[in-house]
Amino acid sequence: MTTGAAYVSVLAIWAGQAEEESGPRVHELRTFIMGHFGPDLYRFAVAILAASVVMGALLGLVARFLVACRDRMARRRERGSYGLALESFCVVVALHATWVAWTMSRRPALYSKWFYMKGGLRRLGQIVVCDVLGPTGVALLACAVLLVYLAGPRAQWPWWPGRLRRSVGVGGAAAIAVLAGFLFGVTRPQPPQLAFPAPKPPTPGQAPMNRSQNEKSMADEAYEGRKARMNRSQNEKSMADEAYEGRKARMNILLLAADSLRADRFNARTMPYMTQLAEHATVFEKAYVSVPRTFPSWTSWLTGRQPHHHGIVTMFPRWEDRTKDFDAAPSRFRRAGYRTMVVTDFVGDIFSRIDLGFSGVDAPAFDLVEVMRENLIQRETPLLPMLHTRVGRRVLPLMREVSAAADPDFLVEDTLDALDRGPRDQPFFMTVFFGTSHFPYPVPAPFHRRFTSPDYRGPYKYSWPVDLDVPSKETDEDIAHVRNLYDSAVASVDHAFARILEGLRARHLAERTIVVILGDHGEELFEFGRNLGHGDHLFGDEQTHVPLVIYDPRIGTGHRVSRIARAVDLAPTLYELTNLAQPPASEPMDGRSLVPALTGGDLAPVLAYSETEIWFSEETGLLSPNGLRIPYPDIENVTEVDKDHHSEMVMRKEMMPTIIASKHRMARDERFKLVYMPTRKGAKYMLFDTRADPNELRDVSAEYPEEAARLGAELRAYILRDPSLTMRNGVAVPRDALSTARPEVSGSPGQTLNAGVSL
Template sequence: MMRKRALNRISRPVGFLGVLLGVSVFCVFQYCVALLRLTDQSSGMANKFSALARDKYMDFLILENLYVLLAYLILGVCFAFVLQPFACLLCAKYRFFQGWKRFLPGVIGAFLIHGYFTLRLVETRPYFLDDAKFGYWYYEILNVVPDVAKPVVFGLLFSVLPVAILGYVLVWHWRGWTGARRLIAGAAVLGLSGLIVWKAGLFGGTARGKEMADDGERMNVIVIGSDSLRGDKLGYSGYVPRRKDGLAAGGVSPVIDELAGRSIVLENCYTPIASTLESGTSMMASQYPHKHGFRHMYPNKERVLQTQAETEPIAGVLAQKGYDTAVFGDWCAGYFELMPLGFENVSVSSFDNFKIYMSQAVMMAHFVVPLYFDHPVGYAIFPQLGSFAQFVTPDVVTERVEKRLGNVSKKGKPFFWHVFYSCNHLPYRNPEPYSSMFTDPNYMGPNRNGVDFDIDSFIGGTDLENKWNVLPKKEIQQIRDLYDGCTRQFDDNVGKILAALEKNGLAENTIIVITADHGDNLYEEGVTLGHGLTFNGELHANHVPLVFHVPGMETRRVNEIVRTIDIAPTITKLLDVEQPASWQGRSVAGWIDGSEVPEDRAFYGETGFPFIQFRVNGVERPKLPPMDQMTEIVESFNYQFVLKEEFEGPLVAAKQRCLMTKDWKLICTPSADGGRHFDLFSYAGDGYEKVEPSAGNDAEFSSLRKALESWMDEGIETPAAGIFSGI
């Protein structure tokens, strides 16, 4: 027995605590660097909210920084566990690591592991690195490997190697443990495995409604959308990306293109407002913004409660008919926490509020959190990670949908679901392979993994138009290519949902709708980036895709204008459910089943919150302060950002409005002196061209202006046929 213990002492010259001491040096260094990073970020921001965080919420920031110490404690123990076998080897072989220097292998090993996992992050989730402000030397190391060899090399390096090392470490410790320690270790492994399975099971969302029950063979409906997905940037619309090699050879949307080929495609669908909360409410409640009351993205509590009381969203209508209703999404779908829109089951990230922003700033400054805790166990330890944009990824959303499809297929109850992704939203960050799928492989500029977005300028100033206008063509092309990768990521997730429908025997009884809340501007003529800010250009920010796949119906394409407020009435008509009288949209189900001839419809729209007031020639626009001065944080309303009451009227009065028919477009821009400036455009075959009102088109101009002002001032929509009826 004494000899065995002596052998153990010889074979293990460094104890666990000795290695842990060395790892602790690494953890203290990382913690201090994170605090300095957080301080630099805060002091470098000049907007009102950063000052508010420092002045009023310092206690909260301190507590968050103390809470994150748990991550360093867990990391230190895990690192020491992994490094002890190698520390013992070094100390046994090299006399340098004797005496007080025995803790050095723990220090060196911790930094090596950290560097390894950072390289792994570059390959798997590069969007995290931009937030950490890290340099590009990581990319240069990985680029040493030839492209043709990367799959094999990276597979061995980032998948096989860690498994092999972990296996060696476990065997090494197991051989040195006594029977009691082995029992404890086995119990720990079983407990951890159970925790992982349990937390993964929780990802299905929280049910707010009654249990599903058996039902008949009524059609299911699943509406799948991506925030900021443009109607003209999909393959079926004729779009071809710049790159066509490698993974890009399939185009930006091979799955959706195939689905569109056996569906009804409505090629000219527009949202009345290009801002998520407002447009989502318009689509689900079939009402214009002036009707449902959300005129911007920062409503107060009273407005939210009033809208909830006065609208009749389609999810609520179908729930009353026995449908299971659920919404799934990541951070862009967070508004459903604020405004559930009739859905009984909500599985989304929390809606934007100031405390979430502050907590995210802390967690992202401590880079060990996204690096080592982006998994189910990490979410159990740090639940707030589920509210952060970077952690609830599109893949997580899709997994939730797949799981619930498996459950609902066994129940037989019809369902109405909405799946809403953030894939195409600024700043266009996504993981590999999408991040580089369509971009120039030689590009190494500031927009490598996403738009180099200055949030301080966005919320604290209104001069971004000047900054974005000076981008060189190379940067613009990179941004467009990133957007294409975002679309492909969305397309792949759509493919997984379609496969899950097939797997569960639901494909032949499910209506599938592909759409978006709004589009985005991508440096077309007259515009830069963003949405809901202007009607300059070709209304790309309001143009969304609309594909209706109805099993058994013939494929067709419709060119006439439709609106997102027409989607809910169309679905209820297809399901033979009566639509509420409060809905303002009109069904196009007859266009889909071929029983009606499509007719021209008029599009009416308004801009959203004025983060930027884009210039309009010949108009001095009303002056509005930046976002951080127009809004406030209301603690009693879950720390939501809310527009100050004194800006409600001026904001609405400053909005641009638009009326568009198949032949004409009229844009109204309010001026600083209280007047209204109108720009007239006529359709020229491949777009709308600006024309001056003259004797030749005076009647059309007058009719359009009368209809637009009637909608603006009285909320009355004049149908397309009625606009020119007097001419």
């Protein structure tokens, strides 16, 4: 045990001294953090050292057992302590290397930065482990090496079976066989078996809920029969009506969401299980989010209100902006007797920073100290095999904040555990939010090879290295690989969704659970030179267009809706589906219910609105070089540390008016889309015909001036709903900045923008 503890501790100390990012800003930030939070970080370093001692002691204990087994089978007499210690040390090294290889083969992104990206033998080693051997190969090779080691010198091999039976016994051999079977089994996950009712299609022109008598279930027939016999008026409901309404109000709600999930990836190639669900659900083909960033988008999904209404307009809201009563859907469901829960990984740390009404929040924390701890733990590759386990994540919850450790399997288990902890007769409102589809796209095995080429050797082989100093222009091979990596991540999330639905069925909850599939926003994947990411601009549909699928087992007929749906429409839809009271007229929602579409009816046409978020740097992709944005300082200079509230990063109060007024905004109907861009020279507009030009490459303001004027008037009216803004010469400006110089207006709706933008 001592040998193992010493070995792993030395490795942990060495890994902790790994080369860090450098630069004046990094040095300034590190100095600030150490000056204010040094004791916290030192205590965390001690905890890491303690973890290395525990891990090493466990390895030493196993090594000593294996050495004793080998000596016993070889009938070796007592030997010197030096030889025993040396052999135990070698076994510890082998066990640790095997454990690292096993974890690496299953979670390549977790090790990519410190192996593949370092080049040389490290790169070769990860390629062999992840691409040649894989989890199955590592498991079988480990078992083979273990058997050879226990067999001893080759001269003793003829007597090995008998000695094994006498020395280790049948139990020991069975343990090795069970271990091999377990390792082999976990590398080949069984596909989920989804089961849905097979509702008959409605007759032409008939809503799915208005089924003919021979299509009704026995419950419906009894219910309708009692209604007909009693001939009651609407305000004289019978007990049967009340029971029906009670069942309606007690339906469970399950939101299955993935970060950065694009609408065009909801297909049989990348999401085969959820497209199977869609055959029995309502698919909204044109669903749009209000802001293509996580924090404001989720607030709109759950409140039914636009960002200017609920007040969360950036990823770094101030304390006073996020601690008010949002009257969100989870709050209303909780007051109605529901158990409200959210389960997520690193992308869902927003839920630990805002109270939207969830009584159970299983999400990581996020503040400056946590960021520094995350940076420390990611360098501790010798400890990751132990820390990246269910036990390790419980002991050190910080692992959930590590982006490269986003594991859909763990999230599925956490979700099912959360379901099991509550009473079966209490309805639930649950949100499950997966981060594997968010960059760095940490795809686990076997999905990391689902769509990628094994021959690719570029910098993005196992993940998108967010903090890597990458070339300014990616090659076509790089771009193709990143897209395939993203698709593989989506496929892993689809598999996880299916496992959760399978878990619902196994717990007899599927028949009374409304399931919603959605994305908080989409993702740009280098389309037409627009780089990668989300929230920086509004060209194209990739960032704002997301899947929205609603499955209600009481309806069960699959169909597709071509009318526009919006994130703010979800909350009122859930209220109507469960008969919950909506917010009062004094605080109305901005969305409308989509229930008519669920039952085969039509929806009135509406406009979808969206806006950009904070720009992280002064140089923002295709915007800055073309003068398409109002510049302001980098993220380090527009945020500050809120020392009074958990050392969180928040927007500087004095910067908020500039950031809000600088946002790009868009309004769109089912065909045309108008993008508004404030600049130093005034407002610029671009109009796109998304039907004829779905990629939005050509401004058609001159060809459709009436459409540009119509959408421009609607968009300006929408902007003015923000009480902090007013219009001056066609530009949205802060109300408290009216004394500033009047901008020179160079564009207006109906005028073509010719800025030389490569779209």
